[in-house]
Amino acid sequence: MSAAQDEPEGAQVVDVLAPVAVDAPYSYVAPPGLGLRPGDSVTVPLGTRETYGVVWSVAEGAAPRSNLKRVTARLDRPPLPQKLRDFIDWLARYTLTPRGMALRLATRAAEDAAPDAPRTLYRATGHSPERLTPTRRRLLAAAEGGMTFSKKALAEAAACTAGVVDAMVDEGALEAVAAPPEPVARPLDPDFAAPLLEPAQSLAAGSLIEAVRTKSYKPFLLEGVTGSGKTEVYFEAIASALTEGGQALVMMPEIALTAQFLERFAARFGERPAEWHSGVSQKKRARIWRAAATGQLRVVAGARSALFLPFNNLRLIVVDEEHEGAYKQDDGASYHARDMAVVRARFENATIVLASATPSIETRVNAETGRYGHLRLHARAGARPMPLLEPIDMRREGPPRGAWIAPRLAQAIAETISRGEQALLFLNRRGYAPLTLCRDCGHRFRCTQCDAWLVEHRFRRALVCHHCGHVERRPDACPECGATESLAACGPGVERLAEEAATLFPDARTLVLSSDFPGGAERIRRELDDIANGAFDIVIGTQLVAKGHNFPQLTLVGVVDADLGLGSGDPRAAERTFQLLNQVTGRAGRGERPGRALIQTFQPEHPVIAALLSGDAEAFYAQEIALRERAGLPPFGRLAALIVSAKDAAAAEGHARALLRAAHELPPSPRYRVATLGGLPEADEIMILGPAEAPIALIRGRFRYRLLVKAPRGADVQGFLRDLLATAPRERGGVRVQIDVDPQNFM
Ligand SMILES: Nc1ncnc2c1ncn2[C@@H]1O[C@H](COP(=O)(O)OP(=O)(O)OP(=O)(O)O)[C@@H](O)[C@H]1O
Numbered sequence: 138m139s140a141a142q143d144e145p146e147g148a149q150v151v152d153v154l155a156p157v158a159v160d161a162p163y164s165y166v167a168p169p170g171l172g173l174r175p176g177d178s179v180t181v182p183l184g185t186r187e188t189y190g191v192v193w194s195v196a197e198g199a200a201p202r203s204n205l206k207r208v209t210a211r212l213d214r215p216p217l218p219q220k221l222r223d224f225i226d227w228l229a230r231y232t233l234t235p236r237g238m239a240l241r242l243a244t245r246a247a248e249d250a251a252p253d254a255p256r257t258l259y260r261a262t263g264h265s266p267e268r269l270t271p272t273r274r275r276l277l278a279a280a281e282g283g284m285t286f287s288k289k290a291l292a293e294a295a296a297c298t299a300g301v302v303d304a305m306v307d308e309g310a311l312e313a314v315a316a317p318p319e320p321v322a323r324p325l326d327p328d329f330a331a332p333l334l335e336p337a338q339s340l341a342a343g344s345l346i347e348a349v350r351t352k353s354y355k356p357f358l359l360e361g362v363t364g365s366g367k368t369e370v371y372f373e374a375i376a377s378a379l380t381e382g383g384q385a386l387v388m389m390p391e392i393a394l395t396a397q398f399l400e401r402f403a404a405r406f407g408e409r410p411a412e413w414h415s416g417v418s419q420k421k422r423a424r425i426w427r428a429a430a431t432g433q434l435r436v437v438a439g440a441r442s443a444l445f446l447p448f449n450n451l452r453l454i455v456v457d458e459e460h461e462g463a464y465k466q467d468d469g470a471s472y473h474a475r476d477m478a479v480v481r482a483r484f485e486n487a488t489i490v491l492a493s494a495t496p497s498i499e500t501r502v503n504a505e506t507g508r509y510g511h512l513r514l515h516a517r518a519g520a521r522p523m524p525l526l527e528p529i530d531m532r533r534e535g536p537p538r539g540a541w542i543a544p545r546l547a548q549a550i551a552e553t554i555s556r557g558e559q560a561l562l563f564l565n566r567r568g569y570a571p572l573t574l575c576r577d578c579g580h581r582f583r584c585t586q587c588d589a590w591l592v593e594h595r596f597r598r599a600l601v602c603h604h605c606g607h608v609e610r611r612p613d614a615c616p617e618c619g620a621t622e623s624l625a626a627c628g629p630g631v632e633r634l635a636e637e638a639a640t641l642f643p644d645a646r647t648l649v650l651s652s653d654f655p656g657g658a659e660r661i662r663r664e665l666d667d668i669a670n671g672a673f674d675i676v677i678g679t680q681l682v683a684k685g686h687n688f689p690q691l692t693l694v695g696v697v698d699a700d701l702g703l704g705s706g707d708p709r710a711a712e713r714t715f716q717l718l719n720q721v722t723g724r725a726g727r728g729e730r731p732g733r734a735l736i737q738t739f740q741p742e743h744p745v746i747a748a749l750l751s752g753d754a755e756a757f758y759a760q761e762i763a764l765r766e767r768a769g770l771p772p773f774g775r776l777a778a779l780i781v782s783a784k785d786a787a788a789a790e791g792h793a794r795a796l797l798r799a800a801h802e803l804p805p806s807p808r809y810r811v812a813t814l815g816g817l818p819e820a821d822e823i824m825i826l827g828p829a830e831a832p833i834a835l836i837r838g839r840f841r842y843r844l845l846v847k848a849p850r851g852a853d854v855q856g857f858l859r860d861l862l863a864t865a866p867r868e869r870g871g872v873r874v875q876i877d878v879d880p881q882n883f884m
């Protein structure tokens with residue numbers, strides 16, 4: 138206490154959370170005059186280094202203890218709003234992520250914040266240069282009229298190099314003027330091009346607009362068949378948020394690939410929204426971050442990390458394709474962006490729309506029980522019919538050995554392209570062949586670091602592990618027996634399908650679309666554009682092509698292997714397959730002409746395939762929901778996974794067993810009950826399954842064991858996990874425990 142006098146009058150004690158793996162803010166003393174408030178960003182010493190952090194609370198009137206370190210400086214950053222800080226606290230508690238790491242999700246993008254750089258623009262002075270070449274003449278013509286232009290724009294308009302612009306400045310024919318920085322996004326006009334909605338669309342839009350207007354936290358499921366105009370409908374909700382002076386966030390699973398969406402948005406609102414994903418430069422992201430905090434930026438379309446932007450007046454969140462697995466973040470902090478979007482909306486008192494043609498079981502149940510509003514569009518827009526679906530029974534009319542396209546599908550493709558329309562062949566498998574083996578000795582190529590076969594990529598002449606990315610050259614001889622010409626590719630990937638298509642349709646313009654080709658998102662965006670513009674007759678693709686795209690000339694979809702993924706033993710296999718196949722067949726017939734889809738399957742009677750073929754989504758949902766309810770699976774019960782991994786299999790298994798023991802030795806808690814080991818669990822008890830080898834037992838050289846916590850809906854799973862980790866033995870020998878609350882992936 139005596140040291141308190143050391144601090145000058147007016148010094149503050151503040152709790153600062155740093156963006157590192159700690160769970161609690163630390164106290165610091167801030168010099169008088171900083172006038173810190175919660176949400177402010179500061180720099181502080183932490184251990185031996187200096188870091189930035191966010192003031193989590195200010196202890197008003199507290200006398201600083203002498204041992205407190207000092208806040209070094211205050212950063213020039215807009216404050217992190219209270220609602221966002223509350224959301225971060227909540228997310229950290231729910232997902233068992235250290236709070237500092239949860240904070241980092243929200244502040245990482247701000248780290249690069251450089252002040253917005255002013256730009257230099259050019260305009261004509263009226264002086265003519267001494268020598269007027271045709272190029273110079275074009276340049277001066279482009280700069281005419283007293284307006285200012287960027288150097289790039291002038292050079293482009295005059296088809297000359299930037300050097301010509303410089304030369305004209307030297308000669309006094311152009312002058313440079315300083316201009317304010319370019320805005321991160323231009324103003325949007327909610328009335329720019331409002332569509333004429335159809336009655337069902339209008340009804341759905343009305344409910345959303347009402348919710349946005351009354352500023353009420355209200356989740357909606359917007360469920361409409363593919364091509365029903367869900368996008369048009371939620372655009373009206375965005376327009377309403379804009380009219381109200383608020384902000385809107387649209388989350389999309391593959392935003393980096395959806396140039397089409399941005400164009401559509403611009404056609405509706407006059408300008409594009411701000412884009413937010415890993416392909417956007419650090420600097421740009423820092424500017425978007427700031428503009429979201431000041432309210433200057435009104436609409437962001439982004440990947441899951443956009444959820445952590447510091448919006449200052451968020452009125453609407455849209456989660457497009459809400460059922461998509463891509464919303465689950467699995468490395469580092471593991472959270473489900475769709476679920477967390479609902480939580481964020483609650484903190485913000487915002488409206489939230491989950492849009493899908495094939496909602497997740499969780500969301501469907503929430504809509505059926507009335508927790509979410511349920512808006513439905515039962516038919517395609519513009520009276521377009523749904524595609525006609527037909528099975529191809531591979532047992533009776535399959536292709537000849539070594540081929541993958543059945544005669545009837547080949548026939549349909551031929552007819553389609555002869556009419557000048559497009560066909561899409563869907564196979565959710567990258568590469569040439571999923572397995573390579575030696576016909577002489579039976580040797581199979583597998584990854585040494587993972588429990589997985591190596592996938593042949595013939596274009597790259599390589600064998601690739603799809604789990605860890607390991608690449609090796611495809612040898613000419615078997616490494617085991619030395620035989621040459623003995624290596625055989627087993628099963629098809631998209632590259633092999635392309636080979637077959639080229640043989641069947643040598644004159645067709647064929648494109649393979651796959652995420653692993655060089656060129657990244659840029660290339661895929663361009664290719665998607667080309668498809669939409671009719672530059673190809675046959676498109677062969679993985680699930681990349683299934684997502685939300687509009688290809689007006691596409692009238693035939695061939696699903697090459699509908700059974701792929703059904704036999705995986707994953708509790709979500711049925712749901713995922715149903716969603717994916719609906720999505721991909723939904724690409725057919727979105728333009729003027731009706732669509733058709735042929736489904737190659739060995740089990741046309743399988744409930745998932747049957748539901749798809751009959752178009753009876755209701756029967757599928759009823760059955761799948763009943764199944765989950767009986768099994769106590771989400772959303773009727775809760776799951777959490779503990780993945781224990783180590784370089785040494787015995788160490789991983791040993792630690793997993795120790796965790797299991799610790800769980801059963803926990804003292805009784807009023808918030809949860811743990812079932813006795815080996816006994817039959819009561820309805821209100823938490824059960825721990827395993828440890829079992831994870832389905833992929835080895836990844837990146839680490840052996841993995843899994844414990845699955847299965848709990849009734851009302852149990853405090855997080856409380857249980859926290860208690861368990863607090864009493865469990867220390868992780869030694871490189872053992873890692875990863876916690877996944879609400880796991881989506883059971884690999
Ligand atoms: N009211 C409307 N007036 C004119 N065109 C419309 C209208 N509603 C929808 N459309 C058009 O119908 C097509 C499908 O609409 P949209 O992409 O919004 O459907 P969706 O339900 O989002 O589809 P998906 O789930 O397959 O992505 C688009 O080309 C869209 O412009």
Ligand SMILES: [Zn+2]
Binds near residue numbers: 586587589602603837
């Ligand atoms: Zn591997």
